[in-house]
Amino acid sequence: MTAHAPAVDVHHGEHHGPPPAHQSSRVSAPVLGMFLFIASEVMLFGSFFTAYFFVRVVNPDAPGWPPEGFHVPVFVAGVNTAILVTSSFTMHWALQSIKRGNRAGLQAGLVLTLAMGLTFLLTQMLEYARVGFAPRDTAFGSVFYGLTGLHGAHVFVGLTLLTVATVRAFRGHFSPEHHHGVEIPGIYWHFVDVMWIVVYATIYLL
Amino acid sequence: MLIVIGAVVAVVTTAIAIFIPWLPAQASVQRERIDFVFWLTTWISVAIFAIVAAVIIYCVFKFRVRPDDDSDGEPIHGHTGLEIAWTAVPAILVLVIGIASAVAVARNERIGPDPLRIDVTAVQFAWRFDYPNGVTSPTLRLPVDRTVLLRLTSNDVIHSFWVPEFGQKQDAVPGIFTSLVITPSKVGRYPLPCTELCGLGHALMRSAAIVMPNDEYESWLATAQDERTGVPPPDDEPEDEGEEEPEGDQEGQQDDPEDEGEESAEAGAALFAENGCGNCHTFAPAGAKATVGPNLGDLPDDEDYVRQSIVEPGAQLAKGYQNIMPPYSQLSDEQLDSLVQYLLRGSK
Amino acid sequence: MSTTIEQQHDLHATPAPRPRGTRARLLAPGWLRALWMTPLFLGIGLALVLGIRALAGWDPIWYWQPVLTVAFLTTAPLGFLAGIGCFDYWARYAVGTPTQPEDHSGHGAHSWRDYFRVNTDHKVIGTQYVVTTIFFLLAGGLLAMFVRAELARPGTQFFDPQAYNSLFSVHASLMIFLFIIPAFAGLANFVIPLMLGAPDMAFPRLNALSFWMLPIGGVIMLSSLIVGGFGAGWTGYAPLSTRGDPGSLFFQMGVQWAGASSIATALNFLVTIITMRAPGMTFWRMPLLVWANFTTSLLVVVATPFIAGSQFFAMFDRVLGTDFFTPDQGGYVLAYQHIFWFYSHPAVYIMMLPGFGIASEVISVMARKPIFGYRLMALSLMAILFLGFSVWAHHMFVSGMAGYLRVPMMITTLLIAVPTGIKVFSWLATLWEGKLHFTTPMLFALGFVSMFVIGGLSGIFLGALPIVIHTSDTYFVVAHIHYVLFGGSLFTIFAGIYYWFPKMTGRMYDERMGKLHFWLTFVGFNATFFPMHIIGVQGMQRRIADYAPEFANWNFFISVASFALGASTLIFLYNMITSWARGPRAEANPWRALTLEWQVSSPPPVFNFDEIPQVVGNPYEYGVPGARHAVLNGDRAAVEEEVRVH
Numbered sequence A: 001m002t003a004h005a006p007a008v009d010v011h012h013g014e015h016h017g018p019p020p021a022h023q024s025s026r027v028s029a030p031v032l033g034m035f036l037f038i039a040s041e042v043m044l045f046g047s048f049f050t051a052y053f054f055v056r057v058v059n060p061d062a063p064g065w066p067p068e069g070f071h072v073p074v075f076v077a078g079v080n081t082a083i084l085v086t087s088s089f090t091m092h093w094a095l096q097s098i099k100r101g102n103r104a105g106l107q108a109g110l111v112l113t114l115a116m117g118l119t120f121l122l123t124q125m126l127e128y129a130r131v132g133f134a135p136r137d138t139a140f141g142s143v144f145y146g147l148t149g150l151h152g153a154h155v156f157v158g159l160t161l162l163t164v165a166t167v168r169a170f171r172g173h174f175s176p177e178h179h180h181g182v183e184i185p186g187i188y189w190h191f192v193d194v195m196w197i198v199v200y201a202t203i204y205l206l
Numbered sequence B: 001m002l003i004v005i006g007a008v009v010a011v012v013t014t015a016i017a018i019f020i021p022w023l024p025a026q027a028s029v030q031r032e033r034i035d036f037v038f039w040l041t042t043w044i045s046v047a048i049f050a051i052v053a054a055v056i057i058y059c060v061f062k063f064r065v066r067p068d069d070d071s072d073g074e075p076i077h078g079h080t081g082l083e084i085a086w087t088a089v090p091a092i093l094v095l096v097i098g099i100a101s102a103v104a105v106a107r108n109e110r111i112g113p114d115p116l117r118i119d120v121t122a123v124q125f126a127w128r129f130d131y132p133n134g135v136t137s138p139t140l141r142l143p144v145d146r147t148v149l150l151r152l153t154s155n156d157v158i159h160s161f162w163v164p165e166f167g168q169k170q171d172a173v174p175g176i177f178t179s180l181v182i183t184p185s186k187v188g189r190y191p192l193p194c195t196e197l198c199g200l201g202h203a204l205m206r207s208a209a210i211v212m213p214n215d216e217y218e219s220w221l222a223t224a225q226d227e228r229t230g231v232p233p234p235d236d237e238p239e240d241e242g243e244e245e246p247e248g249d250q251e252g253q254q255d256d257p258e259d260e261g262e263e264s265a266e267a268g269a270a271l272f273a274e275n276g277c278g279n280c281h282t283f284a285p286a287g288a289k290a291t292v293g294p295n296l297g298d299l300p301d302d303e304d305y306v307r308q309s310i311v312e313p314g315a316q317l318a319k320g321y322q323n324i325m326p327p328y329s330q331l332s333d334e335q336l337d338s339l340v341q342y343l344l345r346g347s348k
Numbered sequence C: 001m002s003t004t005i006e007q008q009h010d011l012h013a014t015p016a017p018r019p020r021g022t023r024a025r026l027l028a029p030g031w032l033r034a035l036w037m038t039p040l041f042l043g044i045g046l047a048l049v050l051g052i053r054a055l056a057g058w059d060p061i062w063y064w065q066p067v068l069t070v071a072f073l074t075t076a077p078l079g080f081l082a083g084i085g086c087f088d089y090w091a092r093y094a095v096g097t098p099t100q101p102e103d104h105s106g107h108g109a110h111s112w113r114d115y116f117r118v119n120t121d122h123k124v125i126g127t128q129y130v131v132t133t134i135f136f137l138l139a140g141g142l143l144a145m146f147v148r149a150e151l152a153r154p155g156t157q158f159f160d161p162q163a164y165n166s167l168f169s170v171h172a173s174l175m176i177f178l179f180i181i182p183a184f185a186g187l188a189n190f191v192i193p194l195m196l197g198a199p200d201m202a203f204p205r206l207n208a209l210s211f212w213m214l215p216i217g218g219v220i221m222l223s224s225l226i227v228g229g230f231g232a233g234w235t236g237y238a239p240l241s242t243r244g245d246p247g248s249l250f251f252q253m254g255v256q257w258a259g260a261s262s263i264a265t266a267l268n269f270l271v272t273i274i275t276m277r278a279p280g281m282t283f284w285r286m287p288l289l290v291w292a293n294f295t296t297s298l299l300v301v302v303a304t305p306f307i308a309g310s311q312f313f314a315m316f317d318r319v320l321g322t323d324f325f326t327p328d329q330g331g332y333v334l335a336y337q338h339i340f341w342f343y344s345h346p347a348v349y350i351m352m353l354p355g356f357g358i359a360s361e362v363i364s365v366m367a368r369k370p371i372f373g374y375r376l377m378a379l380s381l382m383a384i385l386f387l388g389f390s391v392w393a394h395h396m397f398v399s400g401m402a403g404y405l406r407v408p409m410m411i412t413t414l415l416i417a418v419p420t421g422i423k424v425f426s427w428l429a430t431l432w433e434g435k436l437h438f439t440t441p442m443l444f445a446l447g448f449v450s451m452f453v454i455g456g457l458s459g460i461f462l463g464a465l466p467i468v469i470h471t472s473d474t475y476f477v478v479a480h481i482h483y484v485l486f487g488g489s490l491f492t493i494f495a496g497i498y499y500w501f502p503k504m505t506g507r508m509y510d511e512r513m514g515k516l517h518f519w520l521t522f523v524g525f526n527a528t529f530f531p532m533h534i535i536g537v538q539g540m541q542r543r544i545a546d547y548a549p550e551f552a553n554w555n556f557f558i559s560v561a562s563f564a565l566g567a568s569t570l571i572f573l574y575n576m577i578t579s580w581a582r583g584p585r586a587e588a589n590p591w592r593a594l595t596l597e598w599q600v601s602s603p604p605p606v607f608n609f610d611e612i613p614q615v616v617g618n619p620y621e622y623g624v625p626g627a628r629h630a631v632l633n634g635d636r637a638a639v640e641e642e643v644r645v646h
């Protein structure tokens, strides 16, 4: 009845771990995990865009976008967009550097990316302070703050991940062979960046 | 054997389908089409359930093994023909249901050339029906055999209009207008519950739909219009229509004021019943026993306070209660007077 | 409970060394650290809210809604997670100090206490999940008993309307978010790595975090009862949920925690299934349970963010005063329902597909036959997945949404009957000419097939437009809910728990008590929920504390039956507890199953396999002479033989 051969203790001595798992896909687990997480995040943004869609398009008596008396700082946000897009390139540079074993490039790239991300976030906050309306001022205000705020939260998370990568980069971690710790925050950062372009286009430009 | 079991299951389920009174009495043209789709789906479901149940029961008896039998079954991996069949047949059946449904709904939403238009406004926890000539009523009165087009909205949260005998249901949503078409086909008085959870008073948010012969409806409308600023609409017992006894309807029970008094008291009692005050309050003279709001038998002897409590309930909250009573600002001054008098007389 | 792996196996991992000294003990991950970290984080949350309000000059500075949301429902739970030790590894990683991937002290359970610690072993986590969720089943069931007590007679007896509304809202929320969904996740957690021939999940630490977020969600939802509960139903429709009772915040945040937990688990399943299958385990050789969880996890990852979104909006409307659902400020009320149902319809398949997987496993083994039409079974899961995303508006047929959405959504809704029917008929064909063993899991699986068909057919009624216009928001819907969720999901969960009980605990449950449990549940279930169809069609709305007197008799009958149904659960409980404590030792493979989890000892060794197995065939080849699913433990000759033959 028992198909099981009693557990043979094959590894005596030092080895305490499990047998290494069989790798059944070419994608590595952390990278796949990050992509799935991003899929989930895209859907979270999707729900906010759905709210936007209903408030702006479906609602029969929507008062225009932005409604009279409201102004969105298209130009400042445009500059901010440029900053964020640039930071994606520095991020890419950081990753390429470590792949070639260039630690200084890695460090510089990460620090630059961090700095630009912070600039973006601070500008966003200043914009909030100056924009002249609050989340509680009509559904337009709610959606505006909802989407930009959600994105801001993602920039914050991205910055946290980048800080971790930077700390480790300065502590001498990562190598041309092992750089998941840079690659994965990088993927997330590119996502945050692309998402901003969509948010910017729908909220400010359209 | 399999077929016998299948037949038995089918007979039993059919009996359940036929002998249990499933649908409430039919009182609208729309309900006829709804019932048609209902029974169509029922027969398809009975057939499918009979097949599934018969196969299971048959297998249970035919293929059970003794515990010590360790052999395996015949390794059948599949059968393309069968698999195609049980993909195609259900697909056809559901498409039949789908087409029948689409047709029925399309027909049910035809309004015809000259529908009666009534605006329906829901508030926590009462209904208001506004007729084209300005008459306002807390119950829905309809002439028989004439298509009505209800235009619904809500002042606070989502409510839902339903009359089981009409089979038609529609949410009343704040901020937008929704519509519903009904062609009543039978005189009588039917319950009109709110079916969307709308807060504490949801269970008690019941009104009535009263279908009257055309001439009676016209005369009600005319009197109601004349007396709009004065006496409330006449009591709505369907004495002459006769056929339908009010069933399970709170207001039906509260219609008779226990308190025999002067005219304004009667008017007050009628208003109390019409507006569903008894859904939330205890008030002995009206036989009301609900406990959502305070007992109106203990009101302070302060006319202004009581009046304000009705028109603007949030202004001064009774201790220990939440601000959920709907404002009854649609009542006219005279109506308010008689209501306040009625309440104060009933209080100690 | 007395069973530990120690007694059966030589260990590959050493238990964690006990911390010495007060300081070390306070700093070591565990309940003690959680005890001080939770209030610490609570304080941080308070400071955050009050600080921001003071800086921004908002009045009043002390405003309980944001305080409650941020400090009590967000940062304090985070403090608990940090204290219990969910983040230790990552924190060490983040600051760049050495981490110890070779340390397996958080792996495997050496005593019952290990079940109360952060453990990264998928088997321990699976057990933690199942036990926790059964607790919530009891809590939710108890609330249902209160509901039925109130409904036994018309009028108000035990609960005022607010209390009643909270009862069924919390009942449903617990059942859905803290019982059905995570119970499936728990069983799958235990079984999937074993079935795949993997030593653990892809991200064991994330797995532990997912588990520990769950009780947080549950405690939040339960504690809403202290502040008066939330009374907007488990659907929490705005604008009802954005005003009135403070309990709604608990619902909104509880859902976020439970949702985050299930997204993390689903992601973990997907990565595990894609990247960690044993050699030879192609997708077409995976057991159907794995397939079912694969599709379910796709649903979870893609759909769950939508409920998070809907709850964020409702919460912002209340806490920040936003106007997402305020019509006179440009908000749009129906947006809530669209966003909510875009998750919550797929969610009903999240609550059913894993059950389909369990039923497939049990029926095939107990009928001693290969699953009929294996590939079509897997493909129909995929079909349900895709169709499931295109039907959400069938919950909104009377809501006043755009009229042109109705007929297309009705057709897709009805079409779901086709892939589901394929599954039902394939199970029946699997039974045909089989050698049926009526063990408790098999009884529950067959009960599931028959009851789910009733629930599915009532779903067809609800999918047909004219009928749903009449029956929406009545007890007919309540009957549908319970036939699919109780007769469907819960029956399969029972089947799964009985089926894997020997594997999880190393003990055998009491078969006679199991059968008694089944029959009482089956009869009680039908007596409770079948009459609900009738009163629903006749005109009784749902979610009412008081009803018209004409429904009194049926309701009384239903209430009595429901108490019997509740009592039957106590038998289950008794059986589980006593059997776990002192049931007879279970064999490795009591059901003579072919799938991999049965090829190792009961309970399995700490690292599942001494050597990753080689998969050589399909998982359900019962009755095929000489067929094997996999070859284990260095049986190299056999492996080469098999590989050559196939």
Ligand code: HEA
Binding pocket: B048, B052, B089, B090, B091, B093, B094, C235, C348, C349, C351, C352, C394, C395, C396, C397, C413, C414, C416, C417, C418, C420, C421, C422, C424, C452, C453, C454, C455, C456, C457, C458, C459, C460, C462, C463, C464, C468, C471, C472, C473, C477, C480, C481, C484, C485, C488, C489
């Ligand atoms: C496990 C959970 C689960 C499952 C699997 C289902 C499955 C289905 N549900 Fe259900 N549903 C719920 C849980 C579930 N539901 C819940 C919780 C609610 C209420 C939410 C709330 O408001 O609180 C709800 C509400 C609900 C509504 C909204 C009612 C309303 O509020 O107005 C509708 C309407 O279309 C519906 C339809 C369906 C359909 C068509 C299926 C189909 O998937 C069923 C398919 C299965 C079969 C049909 C049976 C097997 C098939 C055959 C044997 C083949 C032959 C069949 C035919 C030819 C017909 N459901």
Ligand code: HEA
Binding pocket: C137, C138, C139, C140, C141, C142, C144, C145, C147, C148, C151, C168, C169, C171, C172, C173, C175, C176, C179, C180, C232, C233, C234, C235, C478, C481, C482, C485, C486, C489, C490, C528, C542, C543, C544, C545, C562, C565, C566, C567, C569, C570
């Ligand atoms: C998986 C889901 C699930 C399960 C298992 C159940 C189980 C039960 N449900 Fe529930 N129910 C829902 C999901 C579920 N329900 C949902 C989604 C709704 C809709 C809510 C809404 O409208 O928002 C609903 C609504 C609902 C209503 C309608 C309320 C209303 O609309 O007003 C009713 C009424 O009878 C009801 C009854 C029951 C009963 C009697 C059980 C029984 O099966 C319960 C059996 C009892 C137990 C399993 C536990 C027994 C425990 C004890 C005896 C005590 C021992 C315990 C301790 C000491 C801790 N449920």
Ligand code: CUA
Binding pocket: B122, B123, B124, B125, B158, B159, B160, B194, B195, B196, B197, B198, B199, B201, B202, B203, B205
């Ligand atoms: Cu109004 Cu329920």
Ligand SMILES: [Cu+2]
Binding pocket: C344, C345, C348, C392, C394, C395
């Ligand atoms: Cu659905």
